[in-house]
Amino acid sequence: MPQQRIAVVTGGGKGIGDAVAGRLAQDGLTPIVWDLAAGASPHGFVACDVADEAAVEAATAETEARHGPIAVLVNNAGFTGPSTTIAETPLAQWQRVQAVNLAGTFLCSRAVAAVMTARGYGRIVNIASLAGKEGTPTLGAYSAAKAGVIALTKAHGKELAGTGVLVNAVAPAAIETELLMQMSEQTVATMISKSPLGRLGSVDELAELVAWLSSERCSFSTGAVFDLSGGRATY
Numbered sequence: 001m002p003q004q005r006i007a008v009v010t011g012g013g014k015g016i017g018d019a020v021a022g023r024l025a026q027d028g029l030t031p032i033v034w035d036l037a038a039g040a041s042p043h044g045f046v047a048c049d050v051a052d053e054a055a056v057e058a059a060t061a062e063t064e065a066r067h068g069p070i071a072v073l074v075n076n077a078g079f080t081g082p083s084t085t086i087a088e089t090p091l092a093q094w095q096r097v098q099a100v101n102l103a104g105t106f107l108c109s110r111a112v113a114a115v116m117t118a119r120g121y122g123r124i125v126n127i128a129s130l131a132g133k134e135g136t137p138t139l140g141a142y143s144a145a146k147a148g149v150i151a152l153t154k155a156h157g158k159e160l161a162g163t164g165v166l167v168n169a170v171a172p173a174a175i176e177t178e179l180l181m182q183m184s185e186q187t188v189a190t191m192i193s194k195s196p197l198g199r200l201g202s203v204d205e206l207a208e209l210v211a212w213l214s215s216e217r218c219s220f221s222t223g224a225v226f227d228l229s230g231g232r233a234t235y
Helices: 015-026 053-066 091-119 140-160 178-182 185-193 203-213
Strands: 006-010 030-035 044-047 070-075 122-127 165-172 224-228
Touching: 006 015, 006 053, 006 091, 015 030, 015 070, 015 203, 030 053, 044 053, 053 070, 053 091, 070 091, 091 122, 091 140, 091 165, 122 140, 122 203, 140 165, 140 224, 165 203, 203 224
Parallel strands: 006 030, 006 070, 030 044, 070 122, 122 165, 165 224
Antiparallel strands: none
């Protein structure tokens, strides 16, 4: 592992990303947030639109030049979009959800994996969703994008096996963040009702799992998807 341990967290200005960045800092990593605009986060910041190929390449180069070699990438940037049925979903809304959640994960993974493999070490953690396994009504675009993230994780993990770079994903059920405000109350209530534990997950619980997957302690898992579902997942 490089001596200077830089951890890039996309969409790390608030919510899950901010919690993940803080938890990685506890493990001695130096979090660098890639986001559209600097927020109140105390961590390092590099401006980046994850859906823009040139912006991702520039952010990778800037991060390495200003802060040091990237050892960890957490692909967290994403959004659900409004709660609409497939019939009600405009093409522009569908495309934007795919661009940020799926294409963004692809672009960041491709760019950062290139510098990681050259050094023979890295950890990539993709934040997927249980929606990508089950399909959530009125969140078809998001469900499809996260299903893509799961498949991308499996393919990328296999491709990089033996390089020292491990690629894994976390598939949480609903986590209590501002993201839920994009959804209808009925959609959120449906999510909670499906959980045997009968509650939402917390950002700290998710950050703890990401921290392990980001560390040297994780050494025999790649291309894997880890559920954080309150007992809801069945496979």
